[in-house]
Amino acid sequence: MAFSRRLKLDLLTTSDAPKQKLKRRSQNIALSYVTDTIIDGQVSLAEFGSTSVQNRRKAPAIEWWDEPVVENSSYSAVKVENITGNLFIPPALPPATTTYAPPPQEIMLTKKERKKIRRQRRMAVVREIQEKIRTGELPPPPPKVKISNMARVLNEQMVANPTEVEKLVREAERKRREAHEKRNQDRKLSKEERREKIVNKVREDLKKACVLALFRIGDLSNSKLRFRVKTNAVELHLTGMCLMVFGQPGMQLVLVEGPPQNIKKYINTMTKRINWGMPFPLQAQAAPAATGESSQQSDQAQDPSSSTQPSPASGSASLRFPNQPMIPIETNFCKLLWKGVVKKPTFREFRMDCVNSSTAAQNVLQRMGMEQCWKMAERDATSEKVEKMEDKDQTLFSAL
The missing domain is CATH 3.30.70.100 (Alpha-Beta Plaits)
Known part of the structure; x- marks a missing residue:
């Protein structure tokens, strides 16, 4: 613990030292404000005194946030009923500039990964068809008989009449081939659709x-x-x-x-x-100087x-x-x-x-x-x- 002398405390309480110190501080602040204003070229030195500056803004009678709870623009009369325990939170203003997050980068897959994804997608379609066949929503497909497996699939009929069985199998193969080609032809785009697809692709690339x-x-x-x-x-x-x-x-x-x-x-x-x-x-080359209509x-x-x-x-x-x-x-x-x-x-x-x-x-x-x-x-x-x-x-x- 540090003790002060009695004489020093008496001087601080009885003299005007604190007031003089505060006055000097205010004068220094005023002089610095005057100097900065004159250096900026806003006013001339004649408009200011040597040690004092006039207050350019007068303090309001009441603050704007107290207007709902006071009467007659004075703090003497306060509306107590308007004072609640709620807090006023102003709405957040939108930012001056809107920043968007960059779009996600496309993942470049290898050839092996693309084949794997295609295989999984096709397997999912086949499983869905098999599930519908089990539940009875779709009829079961006919057996896919070929020349290579007709002896094993149609054993009894093959022994009885092999010529007729071979004819039926070849006819089934022809129908399957024609159905396959028809599906491909239906899925194929026309000349106008292909051109429109290319034009749309060019437009999309031009946007990039x-x-x-x-x-x-x-x-x-x-x-x-x-x-x-x-x-x-x-x-x-x-x-x-x-x-x-x-x-x-x-x-x-x-x-x-x-x-x-x-x-x-x-x-x-x-x-x-x-x-x-x-x-x-x-x-x-034959008519280098031709000017007639035939050369044109x-x-x-x-x-x-x-x-x-x-x-x-x-x-x-x-x-x-x-x-x-x-x-x-x-x-x-x-x-x-x-x-x-x-x-x-x-x-x-x-x-x-x-x-x-x-x-x-x-x-x-x-x-x-x-x-x-x-x-x-x-x-x-x-x-x-x-x-x-x-x-x-x-x-x-x-x-x-």
């Missing part, structure tokens, strides 16, 4: 991710190449456009968008399967995509795909420039466009919001030219 791929092709004057480019895109249910520019070899663009799996197949087709150096059709009709017959309708960006109704190559056939190429995920599809179908200048091509892509594709193709073409020049210079230097 939409992938855009950009190709740069050397020359698309060959109608066979244009036919392959469009047909493969349509068969894979892809949308996009094939943009061909006159007088711009190496700047023929193909943009396709769709589900990831379909885009993967299309990229494999464009970069590996199509022979970009294939020769032109025989009619085009043969070109349209070989390539449905080479329509005579004017492109909206061409500005001319006479623009057609040319029949002569813009570059040597053996140097033709197809290069994948970019592939990535986009927010949503831009095109409604796959179409073929033919324009007469790079400006018109940029306008077409700008209307679709794809102007960066042309810039990307130009950069790639420029870098390719620079690399070829460097290789040529290196070859000359090594020869020297």
Whole structure:
């Protein structure tokens, strides 16, 4: 236990030391508030005194939570009957942002596990049928007699008349085979149903991710190449456009968008399967400068995509795909420039466009919001030219 001197206690009780200490604290708090407010630039120093700050908010006569139990806005009269033992619990407010739990991940089963699940499912169906046969809900099936077991199942009849028994067994086998084929045919989807099923699958995959791929092709004057480019895109249910520019070899663009799996197949087709150096059709080789209707009709017959309708960006109704190559056939190429995920599809179908200048091509892509594709193709073409020049210079230097 610690004792204090009597003199110290007398000074604390008789002097104004505590009051002075409290006053100094209040003045320091006021000065710090004034300093912070002036530093923030909200008010000027002239609005405040040196040591005092006015109270900017007056205390209310009563608090809002006491209004139901007081009268005349005063604590002097209290409604005792309104005071109960119940507690007021305010309702919980919803959060400002709603967070959802991530969906459960699909379990990838092995081939052995999938076979086991299928076997168990089929066994359950067979047990259910057997139980209905035991209870009398279904009639028992006839014995499944085959050529291999007819001597054991129909022993007595086989001895009496083997020819007739064999005929009956073969007839039963034929009926079972026909019933099996009929069930398969009834379960088979029609052509329209199969197409609708594929389209629905593509739509579901597009909701998960939409992938855009950009190709740069050397020359698309060959109608066979244009036919392959469009047909493969349509068969894979892809949308996009094939943009061909006159007088711009190496700047023929193909943009396709769709589900990831379909885009993967299309990229494999464009970069590996199509022979970009294939020769032109025989009619085009026989009449290279043909301008009559016969050559135009043969070109349209070989390539449905080479329509005579004017492109909206061409500005001319006479623009057609040319029949002569813009570059040597053996140097033709197809290069994948970019592939990535986009927010949503831009095109409604796959179409073929033919324009007469790079400006018109940029306008077409700008209307679709794809102007960066042309810039990307130009950069790639420029870098390719620079690399070829460097290789040529290196070859000359090594020869020297």
